[in-house]
Structure formats: C-alpha cells, structure tokens
Amino acid sequence: MDAAPHERRARRFARAVRALLPSTGDYRDLKRTWRGDLVAGVTVGIVALPLALGFGVSSGLTAEAGLVTAIVAGLLAAVFGGSNVQVSGPTGAMVVVLVPIVASHGAGAVAAISVLAGVVVLAAGLLRLGRAVSFIPWPVIEGFTLGIAVIIFVQQVPLLVSPTPAGAGEHSSNAVVAAAQAVAGADRAYVPWALGAAAVVVACMLVAPRIHPALPGSLIGIAIVTVLAVVLPTPLAVIGALPSSLPAPAFPAVGPATLGDLAMPALTVAALAAIESLLSARVAASLADTGPYDPDRELVGQGVASIGSGLFGGMPATGAIARTAVNVRSGGRSRLASIVHAAVLLGVVLFASGPVGAIPLAALAGVLMLTAVRMVHLATVRSLLRSTRADASAFLLTAIVTVSFDLIVAVVIGVLFAGIFALRGLAGATAVHREEPPGPPSPEDARIAIIRVDGPLFFAAADKVFDAVTALRDVTVVVLRMSRIELVDATGARVLTDIVQTLERRGVTVLIKGVQPGHEELFRTVGVLDSLRHRNHLFEDLPAAVEHARDHVRRRFGARTT
Numbered sequence: 001m002d003a004a005p006h007e008r009r010a011r012r013f014a015r016a017v018r019a020l021l022p023s024t025g026d027y028r029d030l031k032r033t034w035r036g037d038l039v040a041g042v043t044v045g046i047v048a049l050p051l052a053l054g055f056g057v058s059s060g061l062t063a064e065a066g067l068v069t070a071i072v073a074g075l076l077a078a079v080f081g082g083s084n085v086q087v088s089g090p091t092g093a094m095v096v097v098l099v100p101i102v103a104s105h106g107a108g109a110v111a112a113i114s115v116l117a118g119v120v121v122l123a124a125g126l127l128r129l130g131r132a133v134s135f136i137p138w139p140v141i142e143g144f145t146l147g148i149a150v151i152i153f154v155q156q157v158p159l160l161v162s163p164t165p166a167g168a169g170e171h172s173s174n175a176v177v178a179a180a181q182a183v184a185g186a187d188r189a190y191v192p193w194a195l196g197a198a199a200v201v202v203a204c205m206l207v208a209p210r211i212h213p214a215l216p217g218s219l220i221g222i223a224i225v226t227v228l229a230v231v232l233p234t235p236l237a238v239i240g241a242l243p244s245s246l247p248a249p250a251f252p253a254v255g256p257a258t259l260g261d262l263a264m265p266a267l268t269v270a271a272l273a274a275i276e277s278l279l280s281a282r283v284a285a286s287l288a289d290t291g292p293y294d295p296d297r298e299l300v301g302q303g304v305a306s307i308g309s310g311l312f313g314g315m316p317a318t319g320a321i322a323r324t325a326v327n328v329r330s331g332g333r334s335r336l337a338s339i340v341h342a343a344v345l346l347g348v349v350l351f352a353s354g355p356v357g358a359i360p361l362a363a364l365a366g367v368l369m370l371t372a373v374r375m376v377h378l379a380t381v382r383s384l385l386r387s388t389r390a391d392a393s394a395f396l397l398t399a400i401v402t403v404s405f406d407l408i409v410a411v412v413i414g415v416l417f418a419g420i421f422a423l424r425g426l427a428g429a430t431a432v433h434r435e436e437p438p439g440p441p442s443p444e445d446a447r448i449a450i451i452r453v454d455g456p457l458f459f460a461a462a463d464k465v466f467d468a469v470t471a472l473r474d475v476t477v478v479v480l481r482m483s484r485i486e487l488v489d490a491t492g493a494r495v496l497t498d499i500v501q502t503l504e505r506r507g508v509t510v511l512i513k514g515v516q517p518g519h520e521e522l523f524r525t526v527g528v529l530d531s532l533r534h535r536n537h538l539f540e541d542l543p544a545a546v547e548h549a550r551d552h553v554r555r556r557f558g559a560r561t562t
Contacts, residue, residue: 060103067348116266238360494526
C-alpha cells in the first residue's frame, strides 16, 4: 500500500524526464517533409556562413570559433531542443555580451564560460523555468533588439577604418565609444578600400533578392569582394588561415580561482541565451504550422548546445530568429533542416577552408551592418512611440541602457520600469464607491454607509482604499461589499483588517458582505474575519446586511432616527 504513491511519483518523474529528451516522435512527419527540409537546410547553411564568420570575428574571438559554434551548437540544439524549426548558433546579441568579457578575461575564457552558462541553462530547463520569458513585455523586447542592432552596427566600424583593429584594453569596452576612438585613429589610406568592400556586399544583399528571392546576396557579395581582393593589390585585412577540420573536444582549463571570476559572466550569458532562444522559438512557432514548441526542452537543448560548443572551443549559442525565419520560409518543417544546415557548414570547414580564409574582414562588416539595420523595423518603432507613454518610455529606456551599459541590466531595468507602470495602471483600476441602500428608503439610512470596492485589492492600491473608507464621518454602520474585488493579496487583506479595526475603535460597526470563496481562506488567515465585532457581521447578500445595519441603528438611537 505504501509503495503506490512512490511508484506514481516515480512514473510521473520518468514521464517528465522523457518529455525533455529526444525521441522518434520528433521525426514522425519526416516522410512528408524531408524534401523541403533538405532545401531549407542548405539555404540556411548558406545564409549562416557569413554570419557565423562575422560574429566570430566581432566577438573578439576568431572566424573559426564562429563556425565551430554554428556547427556543434546548431546540431545539438536541433536534436535536443524544444522547437522543430529553431536554428541555433552565434548571434549578434551574444556578441554584444562577449566583447566586454573577452576584454576583461581574455579570449581563452570564452569556452569555459560557454560550458558554465550551458550548465545553468540546462538546469533552468530541468527546473521547468521555460515559461519565464512570457513575463518580458513587448516594448522591452523591442528596446532590447534596437539596442543590440545599434551595438552590432558600431562594432563593425573598427574593421572599416584600420587593417589592424585595436586589441583588448586599447579601446573602450563600450561599442559606441570604441567606434569613435577607432574613427579618431583611422588609417586614411585603408578606409576607402574597406568602405568600398562593405558597399559591394551591401549592394549585393539589397539587389540579389529583387532578382530572385533564392539568391544569397551576402554570399555573392563576399565572393565578389574576395576575388577582387585576391586579384588586385589591396590592403584589405582577411580572415586568415582556418583549420580544415573541427578541433578535438576538451574540457576548458579552469582553476578554482578563475571559476569564481567567471561565475557572473557565465550567469549573464546564460540569462541572454535563455531569453533570446525562447523568444526566437516562440516567434518561430507563429510563422507557420510547425507544431508546438516546448520551452523547457528548448532550454535543455540550448544548454547542451552551449556545453558542446565550449568543449569544441566555440562560443555560447542561442536560437537565431533571422536564420530560423529563413528556415521556415524556405520550407523547413522538422529538425532535419537544422541538422542539414550544420552539415553544410561542416562541409565548408572540411573542403573550403582555404577560400574562406581569404575573405576580407570588411566584407563581413558589411554583412553585419546591413543585418543590424534589418533587425530594426521602423513601423514597430513608430507604433511603440505612438502607444502609451509607459510603453514608449520602457522601449526607449531599454534601448538606451542596452547601448550605454549592459544588455541584461537593460532587460531587468526595462521589465521593472514596465512593471511599475503596469502596477500603477492596475492600482488605478481599483475604485471605492458609496452606494444607496437598496429598497424603499428608511430613516436609519442616513447613518449607514454602503461601500463597494471594485477591481484588484493589492499592495499598490491598499492605501487608496484605506484612506477612502476611513475618511467616512457621521455614520454608525459601514457595510463593506467584497463581491466586486477581482483579486486580493496579503497586503490588501491586511488593509481590510486595519479598516475594520480603525472604524470599530471609533464606535462604527462594520459589516462585511459577499466574501468570495477564493478569498475567504486568505481573509481568515490574515485576520479580516476575526477583526469583526461579531461573527454574525458576515453576510452573503446585501438586503440582509442592510436590514441588520438598520436594526443596529434603531437599537442605538431609538426614536431619534424617526
């Protein structure tokens, strides 16, 4: 008999664990979707190549690190993640976080941070924290995106003004300040070549889709610039030699002292990886009928992906909304598409590392600059700025803090700011009304106040309700109507107790009418009901409460009320 509850709990635990692991059910529709998945996978692989190279360089690491991340993390997240169509790898948002980390701790620390952050994200998935992203308001997400776009754009400036961009410590860790410093020390002979290379790539990215939507403009532009850089005697800096195979996996060498130093950067990276991946997966689920996504499993998959990337010497990975959107629009409907995308990139490493190493850095800067511009949708910005003052302020504040200070701090401040305005609006919905007694008027009614509380009764509205009710004068009985209260917290319940006790000390009898079943236990626990003078002062309907109030006035004042 005693074993039955334990067995049920064990079965529930086993089901919960299985739900977070890959299964054959992930590929149940493969017979129907495999052709579209193959086409989409190749397409996304082509699109991802310049982005992986560019984000690897922009992060302060190498193009190789970006490619390794796209291959290893892209594969692992596809297999273990909670979305059928999510494409993962290095992203602009992660670059924004990694640049100051590389400047402070060195490039060698990134692999260790990737593993540590992956463990944190994996734990968050196992703890079922995947729904937490729903608490981030839309204006904060858009402000966060605008700030990231600005940072990605200005991070490319040093690549366009000098063949040898400043190393860690030579320029400010703030991207905008570093860009200004780079411009101040620009190599005037180099700038025209670099701007020309970036302009060619941008032009190809703008024109190619107009000729045919399937043409990869970024890859065409990079190919043209690379050929010109090889044929002509240009000063353009290039990626350099790349290995023709993946590095062997190895645990990053981290001592106990170093581990403590990397803890906060790892938590920052983990928070970003979780937020961006869940947002991307949620958007992907709305792009087409690709099946539901499991946010908890998505965290597990992203955690495994970052751990794997770190073991191979890569950088932390997240879900990439731009590449995911390309996947869905190209016909991807199962995990096979993301797996093929990783295989395409692996083929580049194995068979085309030489040509890739000859790509000018200015060409990659052009790709990322236009990518940053495309991240910002002017229609969305306009609609937010024309919306409520609170939402517009949260949007702008998040964007400014993202650019000026720190991305995760910006999200926290944005959520807190939006939350304060939301609480203020919710508190504004709380109202206190004085009503006339129902039925024919009675001489006793002048000494009776019927008070109806509407809306939420919680900490932000508690003082408002207390002041309104306790301001009553020249009454003998107060009837508090509770049936219109939408929600109540412990502070709201405590204020009701204070109201009853304050009025009773003045000699005013308090009756409570219409306590909802969902509120009764809280009222009893906090002491609202015990504060009543008599247990018969609790009523379910208003006529009975009013009749009791009139009777109380008659008993107290007798003929003086007639």
